[in-house]
Amino acid sequence: MVTNINKQHMIVLDLDGTSLYDWKTMKDETVNTIQELKEKGHIVIIATGRPYRASKQFYEQMGLDTPMINYNGALVHHPFDQNFKQIKQHIPTNAIMDVFESQNKHISNAFCEIGDHVFLYKEDDSINSLLHAEGASLYVGDFKETLWDDPNGFIILAEKGKGQLVENYIEDKYKDIIGHRNWGGDHQDIIEVFTPQTCKGIAIKELAKQYGVQREQVIAFGDASNDLGMLEYAGLGVAMHNASDEVKQVADTITKSPNTEHGVAEFLQDYFNLNN
Structure with missing residues (x-):
C-alpha cells in the first residue's frame, strides 16, 4: 500500500x-x-x-x-x-494458424498486428474501430497468404455464443504456449490471444x-x-x-x-x- x-x-x-x-x-x-x-x-x-x-x-x-x-x-x-x-512478445504463428483453422466454423472474423501492419481475415465495417487502422498498412485475406511473421497478439471474433468453444480449444491444446481472455460484458465473443509473458x-x-x-x-x-x-x-x-x-x-x-x-x-x- x-x-x-x-x-x-x-x-x-x-x-x-x-x-x-x-x-x-x-x-x-x-x-x-x-x-x-x-x-x-x-x-x-x-x-x-x-x-x-x-x-x-x-x-x-x-x-x-x-x-x-x-x-x-x-x-x-x-x-x-x-x-x-x-x-517484445510474439505469438507463434503456427499456433495461431491451428486455432484459426481448427475453430474456423466458430469464428466470424479475426485480426492481428506486426508493428504497424494489420492483418484482417475479412473486411467488416462494424469492427473498424477495433483495428485502429489509421496510420497502418492493412492486409485483408487468408492469414496463410498474408501473415509473414509472429504477431504481437491475436483477436478472434467468435460467432455469437461460440466464444467459449474457441477458448476451450486454446486451453486444451496450448495452455502453456498462449493465453486467452474474452472481453466480457457485451463482448463475450471477442477473444484476445497472447503469450503468457x-x-x-x-x-x-x-x-x-x-x-x-x-x-x-x-x-x-x-x-x-x-x-x-x-x-x-x-x-x-x-x-x-x-x-x-x-x-x-x-x-x-x-x-x-x-x-x-x-x-x-x-x-x-x-x-x-x-x-x-
Missing part, C-alpha cells in the same frame, strides 16, 4: 474506460492533473492494449517523456529514446526496476481484466468506479467517479493534495 506521498511515484494509466473520457478523448481535467504531477517529479506511464499509433496522441497531450506499454505488455518501448531496450504487471515491474521505484510507490489505474496484473503488482491498485466486478475485487481502492466524470483526475487530486 502506498503511504508516503512525498516520495517519487510511478503512476500507471490504462486508457480506454480509465483515463479517457471516450474512445478518442482525454479531458483537460485529466491532462492538467497529470502535468502537475509530472512537474512535481512523478513518473507517468501509459499501459494500454492499443497499438502505439492509437495511443500516441494521448502521450503527447500529457507531455510524457517516459516509456510506453502497448498491446497489454507485448511491447514496451520509449518513443523518444532509441537506446531504450524494448521488450504478456502482462501489464510484468511490464510495470520491469519499468519500476529501471527507474528505481519501489513497488510501494506504484499507483495503477484500470477497469478491465487486462488490467488485473498491474493492479495486483502496484502498491496501490485503483479500480475505476465503472470497472468490472472482477477488477474491483482485486483493487485496493475504487475511484469515486467513473472515467466519464474525471475519476482518475479526482482521485489523484485528492491523494496528492493538489487542491490544497
Whole structure:
C-alpha cells in the first residue's frame, strides 16, 4: 500500500474506460492533473492494449517523456529514446494458424498486428474501430497468404455464443504456449490471444526496476481484466468506479467517479493534495 506521498511515484494509466473520457478523448481535467504531477517529479506511464499509433496522441497531450506499454505488455518501448531496450512478445504463428483453422466454423472474423501492419481475415465495417487502422498498412485475406511473421497478439471474433468453444480449444491444446481472455460484458465473443509473458504487471515491474521505484510507490489505474496484473503488482491498485466486478475485487481502492466524470483526475487530486 502506498503511504508516503512525498516520495517519487510511478503512476500507471490504462486508457480506454480509465483515463479517457471516450474512445478518442482525454479531458483537460485529466491532462492538467497529470502535468502537475509530472512537474512535481512523478513518473507517468501509459499501459494500454492499443497499438502505439492509437495511443500516441494521448502521450503527447500529457507531455510524457517516459516509456510506453502497448498491446497489454507485448511491447514496451520509449518513443523518444532509441537506446531504450524494448521488450517484445510474439505469438507463434503456427499456433495461431491451428486455432484459426481448427475453430474456423466458430469464428466470424479475426485480426492481428506486426508493428504497424494489420492483418484482417475479412473486411467488416462494424469492427473498424477495433483495428485502429489509421496510420497502418492493412492486409485483408487468408492469414496463410498474408501473415509473414509472429504477431504481437491475436483477436478472434467468435460467432455469437461460440466464444467459449474457441477458448476451450486454446486451453486444451496450448495452455502453456498462449493465453486467452474474452472481453466480457457485451463482448463475450471477442477473444484476445497472447503469450503468457504478456502482462501489464510484468511490464510495470520491469519499468519500476529501471527507474528505481519501489513497488510501494506504484499507483495503477484500470477497469478491465487486462488490467488485473498491474493492479495486483502496484502498491496501490485503483479500480475505476465503472470497472468490472472482477477488477474491483482485486483493487485496493475504487475511484469515486467513473472515467466519464474525471475519476482518475479526482482521485489523484485528492491523494496528492493538489487542491490544497
